[in-house]
Amino acid sequence: xxxxxxxxxxxxxxxxxxxxxxxxxxxxxxxxxxxxxxxxxxxxxxxxxxxxxxxxxxxxxxxxxxxxxxxxxxxxxxxxxxxxxxxxxxxxxxxxxxxxxxxxxxxxxxxxxxxxxxxxxxxxxxxxxxxxxxxxxxxxxxxxxxxxxxxxxxxxxxxxxxxxxxxxxxxxxxxxxxxxxxxxxxxxxxxxxxxxxxxxxxxxxxxxxxxxxxxxxxxxxxxxxxxxxxxxxxxxxxxxxxxxxxxxxxxxxxxxxxxxxxxxxxxxxxxxxxxxxxxxxxxxxxxxxxxxxxxxxxxxxxxxxxxxxxxxxxxxxxxxxxxxxxxxxxxxxxx
Amino acid sequence: xxxxxxxxxxxxxxxxxxxxxxxxxxxxxxxxxxxxxxxxxxxxxxxxxxxxxxxxxxxxxxxxxxxxxxxxxxxxxxxxxxxxxxxxxxxxxxxxxxxxxxxxxxxxxxxxxxxxxxxxxxxxxxxxxxxxxxxxxxxxxxxxxxxxxxxxxxxxxxxxxxxxxxxxxxxxxxxxxxxxxxxxxxxxxxxxxxxxxxxxxxxxxxxxxxxxxxxxxxxxxxxxxxxxxxxxxxxxxxxxxxxxxxxxxxxxxxxxxxxxxxxxxxxxxxxxxxxxxxxxxxxxxxxxxxxxxxxxxxxx
Numbered sequence: 001x002x003x004x005x006x007x008x009x010x011x012x013x014x015x016x017x018x019x020x021x022x023x024x025x026x027x028x029x030x031x032x033x034x035x036x037x038x039x040x041x042x043x044x045x046x047x048x049x050x051x052x053x054x055x056x057x058x059x060x061x062x063x064x065x066x067x068x069x070x071x072x073x074x075x076x077x078x079x080x081x082x083x084x085x086x087x088x089x090x091x092x093x094x095x096x097x098x099x100x101x102x103x104x105x106x107x108x109x110x111x112x113x114x115x116x117x118x119x120x121x122x123x124x125x126x127x128x129x130x131x132x133x134x135x136x137x138x139x140x141x142x143x144x145x146x147x148x149x150x151x152x153x154x155x156x157x158x159x160x161x162x163x164x165x166x167x168x169x170x171x172x173x174x175x176x177x178x179x180x181x182x183x184x185x186x187x188x189x190x191x192x193x194x195x196x197x198x199x200x201x202x203x204x205x206x207x208x209x210x211x212x213x214x215x216x217x218x219x220x221x222x223x224x225x226x227x228x229x230x231x232x233x234x235x236x237x238x239x240x241x242x243x244x245x246x247x248x249x250x251x252x253x254x255x256x257x258x259x260x261x262x263x264x265x266x267x268x269x270x271x272x273x274x275x276x277x278x279x280x281x282x283x284x285x286x287x288x289x290x291x292x293x294x295x296x297x298x299x300x301x302x303x304x305x306x307x308x309x310x311x312x313x314x315x316x317x318x319x320x321x322x323x324x325x326x327x328x329x330x331x332x333x334x335x
Numbered sequence: 336x337x338x339x340x341x342x343x344x345x346x347x348x349x350x351x352x353x354x355x356x357x358x359x360x361x362x363x364x365x366x367x368x369x370x371x372x373x374x375x376x377x378x379x380x381x382x383x384x385x386x387x388x389x390x391x392x393x394x395x396x397x398x399x400x401x402x403x404x405x406x407x408x409x410x411x412x413x414x415x416x417x418x419x420x421x422x423x424x425x426x427x428x429x430x431x432x433x434x435x436x437x438x439x440x441x442x443x444x445x446x447x448x449x450x451x452x453x454x455x456x457x458x459x460x461x462x463x464x465x466x467x468x469x470x471x472x473x474x475x476x477x478x479x480x481x482x483x484x485x486x487x488x489x490x491x492x493x494x495x496x497x498x499x500x501x502x503x504x505x506x507x508x509x510x511x512x513x514x515x516x517x518x519x520x521x522x523x524x525x526x527x528x529x530x531x532x533x534x535x536x537x538x539x540x541x542x543x544x545x546x547x548x549x550x551x552x553x554x555x556x557x558x559x560x561x562x563x564x565x566x567x568x569x570x571x572x573x574x575x576x577x578x579x580x581x582x583x584x585x586x587x588x589x590x591x592x593x594x595x596x597x598x599x600x601x602x603x604x605x606x607x608x609x610x611x612x613x614x615x616x617x618x619x620x621x622x623x624x625x626x627x628x629x630x631x632x633x634x635x
Contacts (some may be wrong), residue, residue: 035413061420064414064415064423065415068414068416069416071411071412071414072408072411072412072622072623073625073626074621074626075436075457075625075626075627075630075633075635076453076457076627076634076635077374077404077437077441077452077453077456078374078438079635080407080409080411080434081431081434081435081438084411084414084427084430084434085427085431087414087427088414088423088424088427088428088431091415091420091424091427092424094420095420095421095424098420129504131628133635183383183635186634186635187635190633190634191630191633192629192631194633206509266476299415299416301415303415303416303418304415306416306477307416307417307419307422307474307477308418309535309537309538309541310418310419310422310477310538311418311419312533312534312535312537312538313530313531313534313535313537313538314530315534316532316534316535316538317529317530317533317534318532320533334508
């Protein structure tokens with residue numbers, strides 16, 4: 001893969017060079033400007049970003065599965081086309097993000113191997129099953145909606161390649177959310193069975209979507225450092241509260257309800273509040289004990305293993321073409 | 336890498352000329368850059384009574400629409416399962432193109448019988464489908480999928496290229512959009528034929544096997560019948576047999592470069608155009624139609 005030559009980015013530097021690098025880095029962060037791949041950066045910053053960007057890439061790739069599950073059964077040809085395009089967008093998002101992560105010095109192959117080996121994480125939300133067509137609506141509206149709340153501030157992340165990848169991803173995500181909303185709206189205004197299907201999907205995806213913002217602020221040890229580095233701009237609870245405020249408005253238009261009778265706007269804090277979330281469940285799913293963890297990883301592993309011979313063939317063919325080309329050039333040079 | 340180019344064919348960009356005409360905002364036959372034909376445009380023209388195909392034209396459009404629909408259904412299965420992310424995207428794109436062509440053809444065909452694209456896709460039974468059997472062949476491994484796509488894209492390119500000159504303006508317009516897309520499908524499949532044939536011993540073996548799996552169904556693509564004869568004489572359609580020579584020549588160019596031979600296998604009898612299908616179609620339809628049929632009359 002192309003990133004092999006990036007492995008050497010953190011070169012050996014003298015203490016003076018390190019000190020100068022740190023000073024430059026601190027100045028960039030203080031100015032709220034961008035760190036670029038060739039800039040000096042603290043090892044911990046690189047590690048944090050690599051973890052976050054690769055996890056984000058993995059989430060896009062694993063996140064293709066619950067929706068791909070409905071491509072073949074989409075109930076109209078128009079919906080089938082939209083769903084195909086959406087899942088295809090997610091593969092594209094995965095590609096931009098793996099490319100951004102590669103600029104931090106790790107190859108896509110290595111990241112993919114870590115994912116398949118179960119050593120890398122991805123968003124827990126994709127370990128829940130997409131059981132009905134209405135889940136395509138609820139995933140678009142709630143899951144992509146939560147992702148947008150999380151990701152719009154990431155467009156300003158201090159690491160340049162990540163922030164720039166997020167700009168394009170956010171544009172496409174907003175289409176995804178709208179199509180999810182539209183699916184639910186159509187179902188809600190359809191037959192009683194369709195409306196029931198929509199409500200059931202919202203009931204199942206609401207709490208997992210809220211947990212996508214991560215643990216409560218008092219239980220999120222890494223958040224503070226990420227905010228100091230201008231990677232993260234708002235706390236988990238702040239983003240979650242904003243999201244609840246948006247959903248509570250939109251669910252009325254849908255003619256559905258959120259499965260939470262404790263949602264209220266706190267006039268004192270000027271923030272939206274919601275009922276308690278089951279953080280034990282969150283940690284269980286994160287630890288690999290969710291409904292679809294094994295299924296999702298196995299599917300990725302199977303695709304990767306089944307495709308190994310194709311990737312080997314493409315690489316062998318490219319090598320042969322290169323060898324032919326250089327033999328031809330040498331011949332021309334000799335003549 | 337060199338991609339075999341059709342020496343006597345029209346390339347990108349030329350196709351639109353002579354097809355578009357009239358008010359580009361109102362016409363289903365509008366084909367201008369960035370203003371491509373959508374199935375919804377055809378549906379609107381049908382609804383407002385601007386177009387209505389004859390029974391023959393509708394039957395012909397149904398054939399081409401069913402081919403594209405069944406292939407889209409097959410290819411869609413690769414999304415999230417491809418050998419590389421780039422191929423998830425590429426095969427997804429080809430599936431989307433095919434689905435777009437299917438929607439246009441089916442919308443137009445349905446106008447003759449007061450049926451929508453979805454009525455035709457979701458509420459017909461196996462023997463009412465008019466696709467040829469190549470399109471329903473299983474994905475198999477990646478080489479089998481590429482072999483199927485190679486045959487399909489070279490066939491469809493020759494077909495749509497000629498259909499842009501149909502006397503039926505809607506068929507011509509659909510073909511004008513489709514031929515540009517199918518040209519990319521040819522490029523994609525030809526490049527993979529070369530890579531797999533010239534890659535490793537394993538990939539070459541699989542490529543040869545993939546071609547052998549698909550080749551029994553090639554003949555059916557080029558069979559004429561009363562319908563295509565009538566429509567070809569009227570200048571509305573293309574006689575399938577008339578595509579064979581260019582198809583054979585262009586396919587041979589790629590296979591020669593890949594040092595492969597046209598598989599020497601017996602041809603299957605076919606019959607898809609009259610509702611005779613392989614065992615595979617029933618499963619494809621069962622999956623595709625299940626949800627729509629659980630909720631007849633519902634809108635989505």
